[in-house]
Amino acid sequence: MFFSMKRKVVFVAMSGGVDSSVAALLLQRRGFEVVGVFMKNWSQNIPGTVVCSTEEDQRYARHVASQLRIPFYSWDFEKEYREFVFEPMVRAYTQGLTPNPDVACNQHIKFGVFFEKAMSLGADYIATGHYVGKTKNFFNNEDILRTAKDKNKDQSYFLWTLSQDKLKHCFFPIGSYQKSTVRAIARSGGLVTADKKDSQGLCFVGQVDFSRFLGRHIPDRKGEVIAVDCHTAGGYHGRVIGAHEGLHFFTLGQRQGIRIGGGVPYYVAGKDAKTNRLYVSTYDCARDLFPVKVSLGQCHFISARRVEVKKNVLVRHRYRQPLRRAIIYIGSGKRGEARFAEPPFGIASGQSLVFYQGNTMLGGAVIEPFAQDWMRNIVI
Numbered sequence: 228m229f230f231s232m233k234r235k236v237v238f239v240a241m242s243g244g245v246d247s248s249v250a251a252l253l254l255q256r257r258g259f260e261v262v263g264v265f266m267k268n269w270s271q272n273i274p275g276t277v278v279c280s281t282e283e284d285q286r287y288a289r290h291v292a293s294q295l296r297i298p299f300y301s302w303d304f305e306k307e308y309r310e311f312v313f314e315p316m317v318r319a320y321t322q323g324l325t326p327n328p329d330v331a332c333n334q335h336i337k338f339g340v341f342f343e344k345a346m347s348l349g350a351d352y353i354a355t356g357h358y359v360g361k362t363k364n365f366f367n368n369e370d371i372l373r374t375a376k377d378k379n380k381d382q383s384y385f386l387w388t389l390s391q392d393k394l395k396h397c398f399f400p401i402g403s404y405q406k407s408t409v410r411a412i413a414r415s416g417g418l419v420t421a422d423k424k425d426s427q428g429l430c431f432v433g434q435v436d437f438s439r440f441l442g443r444h445i446p447d448r449k450g451e452v453i454a455v456d457c458h459t460a461g462g463y464h465g466r467v468i469g470a471h472e473g474l475h476f477f478t479l480g481q482r483q484g485i486r487i488g489g490g491v492p493y494y495v496a497g498k499d500a501k502t503n504r505l506y507v508s509t510y511d512c513a514r515d516l517f518p519v520k521v522s523l524g525q526c527h528f529i530s531a532r533r534v535e536v537k538k539n540v541l542v543r544h545r546y547r548q549p550l551r552r553a554i555i556y557i558g559s560g561k562r563g564e565a566r567f568a569e570p571p572f573g574i575a576s577g578q579s580l581v582f583y584q585g586n587t588m589l590g591g592a593v594i595e596p597f598a599q600d601w602m603r604n605i606v607i
Contacts, residue, residue, distance in 0.1 A: 234260040237352045237398060238345035240337055241265050241291065241299075243284030245420040246356030246401055248291045249409050252416050253400040254354055255295055262350070263292040263299040266341060268308035290419045304340050311335035317444050320475040323500045324577025324596070327385070329546075334388040342393060354398035358406075359383045359588075361399050369530055370394040372588045377405045384546045387581045387591030391531045447472045450503035452487060453607060455496055457512035463605045471505045474498045479517070480573020494573075497599045506602065510572075516601060517570035521594050523555075523563040523580060528590035541583040544574050544594065550583055563592060 239251040241263040255261045265288040267281055285301060292299035312331045319326035337355060345353050358380040360373035369391055375381040389397070401409050413421035452469040469487050471477070477485070481495040485507060496513040497506035508516065528534050536557055541550040542565065551571060556564045565580055574580075574594065581591035 234258060235351040236260045236262065236349055237354050238262045238264055238341075238348075238350040239354045240341060240356070241288040242356065242426070243287035243291075243420065243423075244356065244426060245410060245413050245418070245423055246358070246425075247288075248356075248418050248420040249412050249416075250354050250356045250398070250400040251291065251295060251297065252412065252418065254398065255297065259352075261295065261297045263288060263295075263297050264341070264345070265289070265299070265301045266336065267301055267303045268305050268336060269313075270305060287420055287423065294416075294418060302341070302344065304336055307340045308332070308336055311339070317441075319577050320441060321445055323474055323498055325478040325575040326577045327546075327579050329385045330388065330579050333385050338386075338389060338393055338397070342396070346396070350396075352396050352398050354400060356401060357382045357386065357399050358402055359386060359399050360402040360586075361394070361397065367532065369532070372529055373402075374583075374586045374588065375402045379547075380406050381547075383583075383588040384543060384579070384581050387529070387579060387588065388527055389529055390527075391529065394529065441475055442473075445473065445475050448474070448503060450474065450505060452485075452505045452507060453605070454493065455506050455508040455512060455516070455605065457508065457515060463601050465506065465605045465607045467607070468507075474500065474503065474505060477505055478573070479575040480513075497602050499602050504602075506605075514572045515570060516599065517572060517574050518597050518599070519568075519570050520564060520566040521574065521580070521597050523565055523592035524561065524595045526557060526561045526563045526590070526592040528582075529588070530590075538582075540589060541585075542580050543583075544571060544578045544580050555582060561592075565592075565594075 237254050237259045239247060239261055241247045241251060251261050251263055265285045270281060289299050312328050312335060315331060316326050316328045342353050358375035358377055359382055360375055362371045362373055364371050372383055372386060374383050410421055450471055451467050452471050453465040454468045456464045477495050479495050482492055485493055487493055491509055493507040494510055494513045496508040496516045534557055538555045540553060540555055542553045543550050554566045576594055576596040578594045579591050580594050582589040
């Protein structure tokens with residue numbers, strides 16, 4: 228590829244949606260030499276897929292590139308996606324964990340193989356349509372990731388694995404805009420994606436019935452559903468109220484999809500892989516069944532500076548979840564521990580626990596498997 232010697236080159240990951248389209252438009256207006264790239268990472272037809280048209284998304288991305296009169300390429304990373312995102316996700320669910328494939332997708336695909344290929348072809352930067360802010364710490368010249376202006380769209384949770392060496396080559400052009408403004412910019416620029424519906428599905432796969440999707444790759448294993456009563460004298464008591472098709476269909480804190488009748492809403496309070504039992508309870512009971520401390524693996528901070536052994540932070544273990552206070556203890560070998568004042572409802576092994584300080588996203592870790600001792604002592 229041949230680029231201008233005067234202008235900096237930015238490869239934009241164009242998904243065919245309005246956000247990445249506007250990212251490309253804004254960078255072009257700032258005078259960068261913009262190259263559009265569509266990533267094809269999944270081609271398998273999935274029964275139960277509501278909206279999963281790689282071809283349609285690619286047509287939208289190509290159309291926008293044509294409107295902007297920028298070069299456009301389609302890169303196939305299906306092999307890498309399957310190896311680093313899809314197969315680890317299936318293994319994790321099989322083990323009873325609750326992984327976040329979007330975190331892995333960003334780490335290994337968008338800011339992994341896409342980043343490396345763009346740099347090898349002469350890019351000075353890459354850009355994505357993520358709602359996240361990036362600023363500079365002028366005291367140490369480090370880049371800082373901040374939450375987006377549009378708090379309802381903020382995607383900093385999914386980017387905790389980013390490092391300084393990559394962040395300095397990244398742009399997030401729409402992070403300082405509200406979603407409504409992004410659409411307005413697209414309309415004013417005449418972009419074909421201006422009113423295109425947002426994708427809500429699995430990263431690069433599409434909007435799917437996730438239970439059916441998992442069911443195609445993990446064999447069903449039926450087991451008992453136990454309702455837990457926390458308010459019985461002498462400890463926890465339980466009774467069988469139904470059956471489930473597999474623990475991998477459920478995550479702790481889940482309410483929807485349990486398919487249990489009755490007038491009281493039940494939440495998933497525990498999963499026992501040894502007995503294959505699913506434990507559910509009312510909210511008042513379930514909120515006391517989660518741990519006040521968890522072990523952490525793969526601890527990572529975006530800053531390259533040495534992190535204190537003990538750090539008071541704000542955290543969330545789910546996307547868009549309200550932040551809560553925690554104390555993070557950092558050990559050796561990227562391991563650590565998080566302690567909470569109260570049990571965090573729905574916290575689950577395999578989730579990403581992401582650290583914040585004000586509007587700055589500091590980094591994160593993966594919650595390691597933890598024991599729920601009450602399951603050993605429950606009387607059924």
